[in-house]
Amino acid sequence: MRQLALTDDILMQIEEPGRYIGNEINSTVKDKSQVALRFAFCFPDVYEIGMSHLGIQILYEMFNRRSDVWCERVYSPWPDLSEIMKERNIPLFALESQDPIKDFDFLGITLQYEMCYTNILQVLDLSGIPFHATERTDDDPLVIGGGPCAYNPEPIAPFFDLFYIGEGENEYNRLFDLYIQMKKDGSYSRRAFLRKAAEIPGIYVPEFYETEYNTDGTIKSFHPTEEKIPSVIRRQVDTDMDDAPYPSKPIIPYVRATQDRVVLEVMRGCIRGCRFCQAGMVYRPCRQKSIDVLKKYAVEMLENTGYDEISLSSLSTSDYEKLPEFIDFLIEECEKRKINITLPSLRIDAFSLDVMSKVQDIKKSSLTFAPEAGSQRMRDVINKGLTVDDIMNGAREAFLGGWKKVKLYFMLGLPTETEEDMEAIPDLAQDIAHLYYDTLPDKATRGGRCQITISTSFFVPKPFTPFQWARMYPPEEYLRRASVVNHRMKDEPNHKCLSYQWHEAKTTVLEGIFARGDRRVARVIEYAYTHGCYFDAWNEYFKPEVWDEAFSTCGVDPDFYTMRERDISEILPWDFIDTGITRRFLENEWKRAVTDQAVTPNCREKCSGCGCTQFKTGVCVR
Amino acid sequence: MDIRVRFSKYGPIKYVGHLDLMRYFQKALRRSNLSVSFSKGFSPHPIMSFASPLGVGITSEGEYMDFSLDENITPEEIKDALNEQMADGVEILSATERQSTKKAMAELYGASYMVYFKRTDASFTPDTAALRKAVDDKVKNASSLVVTKKTKKSERKVDLLPLIYEMEVLERFPEDKRDHYIPDWRHNGFLLSENDPAFYMKVCARSSDNLKPELLMNAVFNTAGTEDLFTIGIHRLDMFAQAEGGSLIPLGDVS
Numbered sequence: 001m002r003q004l005a006l007t008d009d010i011l012m013q014i015e016e017p018g019r020y021i022g023n024e025i026n027s028t029v030k031d032k033s034q035v036a037l038r039f040a041f042c043f044p045d046v047y048e049i050g051m052s053h054l055g056i057q058i059l060y061e062m063f064n065r066r067s068d069v070w071c072e073r074v075y076s077p078w079p080d081l082s083e084i085m086k087e088r089n090i091p092l093f094a095l096e097s098q099d100p101i102k103d104f105d106f107l108g109i110t111l112q113y114e115m116c117y118t119n120i121l122q123v124l125d126l127s128g129i130p131f132h133a134t135e136r137t138d139d140d141p142l143v144i145g146g147g148p149c150a151y152n153p154e155p156i157a158p159f160f161d162l163f164y165i166g167e168g169e170n171e172y173n174r175l176f177d178l179y180i181q182m183k184k185d186g187s188y189s190r191r192a193f194l195r196k197a198a199e200i201p202g203i204y205v206p207e208f209y210e211t212e213y214n215t216d217g218t219i220k221s222f223h224p225t226e227e228k229i230p231s232v233i234r235r236q237v238d239t240d241m242d243d244a245p246y247p248s249k250p251i252i253p254y255v256r257a258t259q260d261r262v263v264l265e266v267m268r269g270c271i272r273g274c275r276f277c278q279a280g281m282v283y284r285p286c287r288q289k290s291i292d293v294l295k296k297y298a299v300e301m302l303e304n305t306g307y308d309e310i311s312l313s314s315l316s317t318s319d320y321e322k323l324p325e326f327i328d329f330l331i332e333e334c335e336k337r338k339i340n341i342t343l344p345s346l347r348i349d350a351f352s353l354d355v356m357s358k359v360q361d362i363k364k365s366s367l368t369f370a371p372e373a374g375s376q377r378m379r380d381v382i383n384k385g386l387t388v389d390d391i392m393n394g395a396r397e398a399f400l401g402g403w404k405k406v407k408l409y410f411m412l413g414l415p416t417e418t419e420e421d422m423e424a425i426p427d428l429a430q431d432i433a434h435l436y437y438d439t440l441p442d443k444a445t446r447g448g449r450c451q452i453t454i455s456t457s458f459f460v461p462k463p464f465t466p467f468q469w470a471r472m473y474p475p476e477e478y479l480r481r482a483s484v485v486n487h488r489m490k491d492e493p494n495h496k497c498l499s500y501q502w503h504e505a506k507t508t509v510l511e512g513i514f515a516r517g518d519r520r521v522a523r524v525i526e527y528a529y530t531h532g533c534y535f536d537a538w539n540e541y542f543k544p545e546v547w548d549e550a551f552s553t554c555g556v557d558p559d560f561y562t563m564r565e566r567d568i569s570e571i572l573p574w575d576f577i578d579t580g581i582t583r584r585f586l587e588n589e590w591k592r593a594v595t596d597q598a599v600t601p602n603c604r605e606k607c608s609g610c611g612c613t614q615f616k617t618g619v620c621v622r
Numbered sequence: 623m624d625i626r627v628r629f630s631k632y633g634p635i636k637y638v639g640h641l642d643l644m645r646y647f648q649k650a651l652r653r654s655n656l657s658v659s660f661s662k663g664f665s666p667h668p669i670m671s672f673a674s675p676l677g678v679g680i681t682s683e684g685e686y687m688d689f690s691l692d693e694n695i696t697p698e699e700i701k702d703a704l705n706e707q708m709a710d711g712v713e714i715l716s717a718t719e720r721q722s723t724k725k726a727m728a729e730l731y732g733a734s735y736m737v738y739f740k741r742t743d744a745s746f747t748p749d750t751a752a753l754r755k756a757v758d759d760k761v762k763n764a765s766s767l768v769v770t771k772k773t774k775k776s777e778r779k780v781d782l783l784p785l786i787y788e789m790e791v792l793e794r795f796p797e798d799k800r801d802h803y804i805p806d807w808r809h810n811g812f813l814l815s816e817n818d819p820a821f822y823m824k825v826c827a828r829s830s831d832n833l834k835p836e837l838l839m840n841a842v843f844n845t846a847g848t849e850d851l852f853t854i855g856i857h858r859l860d861m862f863a864q865a866e867g868g869s870l871i872p873l874g875d876v877s
Binding site for chain 2: 002003004006009011013017018021022023024025051252254255256303304305307308339340360361589
């Protein structure tokens with residue numbers, strides 16, 4: 001039986017020791033003497049969150065199909081353990097082999113949200129890997145980043161040897177082949193490898209680039225410092241979703257993960273083009289998996305895991321064209337096997353309500369609408385193709401079907417937002433509550449009050465969206481906007497049916513700085529980590545006063561990144577990445593949003609010429 | 623048909639708590655393709671019940687789980703089908719068909735344990751003779767062993783003696799069991815020395831009077847406050863029902 005990295009006395013004094021023991025059903029164990037490359041895949045957050053991430057499971061499957069590669073997993077140790085490891089100098093280890101990360105060839109870190117940036121440093125720190133890539137030796141693992149936040153890697157660029165821009169399915173094999181070859185023929189050195197890796201499509205090696213700044217702090221130029229290093233990095237797009245590797249035997253955690261079910265990706269990308277949504281842009285074009293492939297995976301994954309629930313994953317599942325046929329199949333299979341079906345990201349309409357009434361306990365479940373904005377004007381600005389009629393018709397059908405709980409998601413602080421737009425949020429909730437009593441006038445039969453929950457987050461502009469030029473606001477202004485909503489809600493006639501929750505304002509601003517920051521932000525992150533910040537995404541560990549101190553000590557002005565509307569002519573820190581979406585399209589969409597307030601049709605109605613037809617796949621080739 | 627399986631839990635998986643172990647077994651039952659009986663309602667799940675939860679970090683060779691099948695196959699086939707789905711450290715040791723539908727939890731009357739010192743300080747040397755004397759004085763030749771039990775609401779005095787069926791100080795932890803169920807005994811944070819004594823105890827485990835081994839150890843040896851030297855390691859050997867006439871028989875032998 002294998003030896004654990006942590007001793008019994010430690011495991012017995014920490015929360016959830018099951019997070020650190022590995023050995024889960026369907027995890028991959030290989031003989032380390034028989035592989036040429038060891039890859040530690042890290043999600044820099046707690047195990048239960050990290051294990052819920054589909055992307056790692058896909059690449060874990062793909063990497064481990066190679067007999068010469070062994071991919072393992074590592075997550076951020078929770079603060080209780082993290083402190084013990086620091087105190088006793090216990091190196092961070094991978095779950096499968098329990099071997100130190102320092103012994104690996106690669107440490108891959110997925111970047112799913114900005115608020116995990118300090119946890120990257122925690123992982124490097126506990127692993128004994130220098131924070132700065134340029135200080136690493138040939139014996140250190142190569143630290144590679146990827147995922148949505150890699151579309152602006154600059155605030156964390158110094159901490160990474162390389163980034164992979166785009167979908168991992170494409171070029172990882174080439175990167176591994178290069179590494180294994182260089183190790184074999186003795187030509188490997190960290191520097192020589194990075195030099196060659198930088199020529200692989202989608203690979204960005206930060207240390208081969210430099211930034212010059214104007215006196216006003218904006219970027220003057222960004223360029224490679226060596227010959228043959230590409231000045232533009234192209235996003236990698238997987239053009240064959242049916243052939244793409246998929247984990248038909250996903251790892252089953254012992255400790256209950258947030259996503260404790262089979263997750264089936266039905267399509268990648270989205271046809272909608274909401275102007276605030278980074279995923280909707282950087283995963284273009286929308287690519288559906290064929291229904292036969294989905295049927296096969298659904299059955300295999302249920303049989304290989306024993307999960308009692310299956311969930312469909314995509315940015316907008318209602319847009320999967322064969323959804324009715326696939327749902328019929330799932331309902332039949334799942335009834336036979338006594339499996340629950342959950343359907344997030346569904347548009348609320350007659351079809352989805354019919355489906356949901358078959359698969360859920362209506363009395364217990366709530367319906368979720370994401371209008372994102374309260375007024376039609378604001379929804380047009382963000383290009384959310386959802387009308388008030390759509391919402392009201394959906395709600396009416398839902399009430400007739402027996403639902404009483406409705407959740408509404410909105411954003412505050414969107415470009416051009418006015419007081420009327422803010423007040424339209426509780427007004428919409430009021431209209432829905434009113435509709436409930438109109439639809440079910442008989443007090444005896446309707447059985448109680450409806451419950452409408454309003455939830456707002458504060459809008460954070462993201463790179464490669466039409467809103468990448470937009471300004472943000474100070475925390476007090478966000479809270480003022482939330483209080484406008486709150487006061488208005490309390491004055492609504494049906495306020496007893498309404499409730500309101502809003503997001504933390506300080507973390508929003510920090511997220512905004514990281515999302516659109518440049519390399520100068522890195523030293524702030526390093527300062528904050530070395531002064532006690534990590535797990536910033538967890539309210540109980542978020543230390544705003546340390547962050548304030550970090551910015552002022554490092555001489556970095558946070559307002560520079562958040563309070564300015566950028567000029568179209570400004571060089572943005574992420575401009576060297578070519579996502580396939582043209583700058584002209586984004587500029588045009590920005591103008592259509594704030595000047596014309598015009599709606600752009602979705603990709604199936606009419607091609608808007610974003611540039612992604614070059615990938616010759618998905619919705620672009622119909 | 624109603625089935626009772628006996629299983630072991632040891633190695634790294636001993637750090638998985640009871641609720642997670644239940645979820646682990648639910649999935650294993652589904653994967654096994656046995657036609658397990660399900661609950662009714664909106665979220666049907668395999669009906670199963672456990673004799674008694676096992677604390678995190680405790681090893682065992684005497685855990686029991688009951689469930690029902692909608693088909694008739696041999697206990698040996700059930701055992702094999704489940705063992706195919708087990709992770710390292712959980713072994714199905716036996717499966718028996720039952721006539722009674724009484725659940726293990728309701729039948730549970732006693733449990734037996736092997737208890738040992740996990741040393742926090744390597745220099746700690748237990749005095750076996752003194753430990754034996756303590757058992758003689760406080761258990762074997764005593765008329766009562768009163769401890770104060772603190773609950774959230776009140777304190778009450780309880781006599782543990784009627785709850786102790788057997789208690790012995792052994793020269794050492796039986797080697798075959800030690801090497802199999804506590805493979806990390808030699809290192810990994812707890813040093814169980816070759817020559818350390820072990821404690822065998824068979825005690826009451828009824829839901830109303832469950833006697834925890836730690837409590838008994840503290841009552842006999844006054845182990846509270848010794849965490850600098852050692853903590854107490856526990857290995858569950860078996861669980862018992864009360865047969866007619868009062869004798870205890872393993873839960874796996876009750877049909």
